[in-house]
Amino acid sequence: MQISMRAVVLEGPGQEAVVKEIPIPTPQSGQVLIKVDSAPINPSDIAFLHGAYSSGKQFPCVPGFEGSGTVIANGGGIMGWRLVGKRVAFYSQSQFGTYGEYSVADALGCLELENDITLQEACCSFVNPLTVISMLEVAKEHKTQAVVHTAAASQLGRMMVRHFQANGVRVINIIRRDAQVEMLKKEGADIILNSSDSDFLEKLKNVIQTLRATVFFDALGGELTGKILEVMPSHSTCYVYGGLSLKPVGNVSIMDLIFKDKKVVGFWLTQYLKTKNIISQALLLNQLKGLLKTNLKTIVAKTVDVSEFKEGLEFYKKNMSEGKVLIRFDQKQQQQQQQQQQQLQDKQQ
Ligand SMILES: NC(=O)c1ccc[n+]([C@@H]2O[C@H](COP(=O)([O-])OP(=O)(O)OC[C@H]3O[C@@H](n4cnc5c(N)ncnc54)[C@H](OP(=O)(O)O)[C@@H]3O)[C@@H](O)[C@H]2O)c1
Incomplete structure (x- = not known):
C-alpha cells in the first residue's frame, strides 16, 4: 500500500x-x-x-x-x-x-x-467562478446598470463579461495591453479601454456617465484605484478584491470620500460566503454547477x-x-x- x-x-x-x-x-x-x-x-x-x-x-x-x-x-x-x-x-x-x-x-x-x-x-470551480457569482449579487444590490473592472483580461474578468452580460449588467473592461483587446472581444466584451492610453481617463469618464456605473471591482490597487474612483459618480463604491499592482491603494481623493459619499472597501470571497446561511450556500453551489462549462469556464x-x-x-x-x-x-x-x-x-x- x-x-x-x-x-x-x-x-x-x-x-x-x-x-x-x-x-x-x-x-x-x-x-x-x-x-x-x-x-x-x-x-x-x-x-x-x-x-x-x-x-x-x-x-x-x-x-x-x-x-x-x-x-x-x-x-x-x-x-x-x-x-x-x-x-x-x-x-x-x-x-x-x-x-x-x-x-x-x-x-x-x-x-x-x-x-x-x-x-x-x-x-x-471555486475561486474565480464563485467570486463572479458573488460579485453579480453585489452589483445587483447596488442596482447599478454597469460595473468598472480592472485587469479585465484575467480568467475572472472573462467570466465576468460572460456572466454579467448574460444577466443584464454591462462591464467596462480596463486592460493594460492592446493584445488583451481581442481576448476580451472573443468573450463578447464591447467596452474595452486601455489604461496606458493618454486619453484613458477622459474616455472612461464618458462611458461611466453614459452607462451610470456606480460599482468598481478593482483587482490592482496602486495609483489607478483612486484615479478611476475620481471619474465615477457620487455614491459609487470601489471593491478592492486583488492586489496585482503589488502597491497600496493610492490617489483616493479625500473630497470624494467626505463630500461625494464614495467608498473604498475590500472584497474577499471567504468572508462574503460567511454571510450566507447553509441554504443560500447550497443554492450558490447549484448555480455554479450549471455554469462551469459556459459562463464560468x-x-x-x-x-x-x-x-x-x-x-x-x-x-x-x-x-x-x-x-x-x-x-x-x-x-x-x-x-x-x-x-x-x-x-x-x-x-x-
Ligand atoms: N478577493 C477574492 O475573494 C478573490 C477571489 C478570486 C480572485 N481574486 C483576484 O482576482 C484577480 C484575477 O484572478 P485570475 O485568477 O482571474 O487572474 P489571471 O487569470 O491569472 O489573470 C491575471 C490578469 O492580471 C493582469 N495583471 C497582472 N498584473 C497586472 C498589473 N500590475 N497591472 C495590470 N494588469 C495586471 C494580467 O495581465 P498580463 O498578462 O498583462 O500580466 C492578467 O490579465 C486576482 O487579483 C485574484 O487575486 C480575488
Whole structure:
C-alpha cells in the first residue's frame, strides 16, 4: 500500500517551495481524503507562497487552495461517507492543500461533479467562478446598470463579461495591453479601454456617465484605484478584491470620500460566503454547477507534472492572460503511456 506521496512543500512564508515525498495525510472527522487529479495556480497561491495571503495554514504545509480529484476515504461523518468514490471539485484550506498527490478537504467544501465535465475542466470551480457569482449579487444590490473592472483580461474578468452580460449588467473592461483587446472581444466584451492610453481617463469618464456605473471591482490597487474612483459618480463604491499592482491603494481623493459619499472597501470571497446561511450556500453551489462549462469556464494554457512545479509557476507569472497552468499528478505516467502506444502503432504500420 502506498504510504507516501509527491507534493509541493512550503516550509515557511516566502521560502522556496520544493517538491518532495511526504506521508499521505489522514482526514479528520468532517474531512475527506482526495486523490488529486489537477490543481490550478491562482494569484492567491502566488501571494500565499510569498507570505502575503491570510489563510490560517500552519507550516510546513502543502500549498494550493482548489483542485479536483476522486474521494478515496472519509475521516468520519455522513457528508464524507456520501462522497467516497465520487469525482469532486474541492476547496481546501487544510495544511495538506491541493498541490499534493493526495489532499484533505472539508466534506462541505467538495462539489460532486456531473459526468459531462472532466476533472481538468472542473479543477478551477471555486475561486474565480464563485467570486463572479458573488460579485453579480453585489452589483445587483447596488442596482447599478454597469460595473468598472480592472485587469479585465484575467480568467475572472472573462467570466465576468460572460456572466454579467448574460444577466443584464454591462462591464467596462480596463486592460493594460492592446493584445488583451481581442481576448476580451472573443468573450463578447464591447467596452474595452486601455489604461496606458493618454486619453484613458477622459474616455472612461464618458462611458461611466453614459452607462451610470456606480460599482468598481478593482483587482490592482496602486495609483489607478483612486484615479478611476475620481471619474465615477457620487455614491459609487470601489471593491478592492486583488492586489496585482503589488502597491497600496493610492490617489483616493479625500473630497470624494467626505463630500461625494464614495467608498473604498475590500472584497474577499471567504468572508462574503460567511454571510450566507447553509441554504443560500447550497443554492450558490447549484448555480455554479450549471455554469462551469459556459459562463464560468476557465481557459487552460498549460498543464505540468508536479515535478515541474517551478517551471509551471514561472510560465504562469509571465503569461497570466493566456490562461491557467494546471499542476497534475499522473501527467508523466500518461505521457509515457502515450509514447509507448505511439511506438507500438509505429511498429505495427
Ligand atoms: N478577493 C477574492 O475573494 C478573490 C477571489 C478570486 C480572485 N481574486 C483576484 O482576482 C484577480 C484575477 O484572478 P485570475 O485568477 O482571474 O487572474 P489571471 O487569470 O491569472 O489573470 C491575471 C490578469 O492580471 C493582469 N495583471 C497582472 N498584473 C497586472 C498589473 N500590475 N497591472 C495590470 N494588469 C495586471 C494580467 O495581465 P498580463 O498578462 O498583462 O500580466 C492578467 O490579465 C486576482 O487579483 C485574484 O487575486 C480575488
